[in-house]
Amino acid sequence: MATAVKVDEEAKSRLEELQAEIRLRTGTSVTQQELLSHLIDGAYESREDVIGSFRETVVPLSESEKEAMRQGRCSSGIETDEEDIDEILYG
Known part of the structure; x- marks a missing residue:
């Protein structure tokens, strides 16, 4: 049995926005x-x-796809931390 729920205009607008998204x-x-x-x-x-919960399917990577990604990686031998990455990206 459905029951009406009253919400303010802002909540209604946000609900409609999420529904559209x-x-x-x-x-x-x-x-x-x-x-x-x-x-x-x-x-x-x-x-x-x-949002993801409304997708019809979720396709995780297969084991072979995961392995292909691992094989494409290589180590430069240099340890990188968050500060290094921030400096590279943002200067």
Whole structure:
């Protein structure tokens, strides 16, 4: 049995925005009721998790794909930390 839920205009707008983003990024149309149910379940840590939960499939890398990625790596022999990376990226 569905029950009406009153929300303020800002919350309604944010809900509609998230609903549209889910449709745009996943191709899946969800009702606001479905979206609220997902949010209320609390099983998601981030907005990305909520959006991803509406994707029809999740395709993890196969073991052969993971191995191919590992083989493409090589060590320069130089240890790099976060500060080094920040300096390289941001100057």
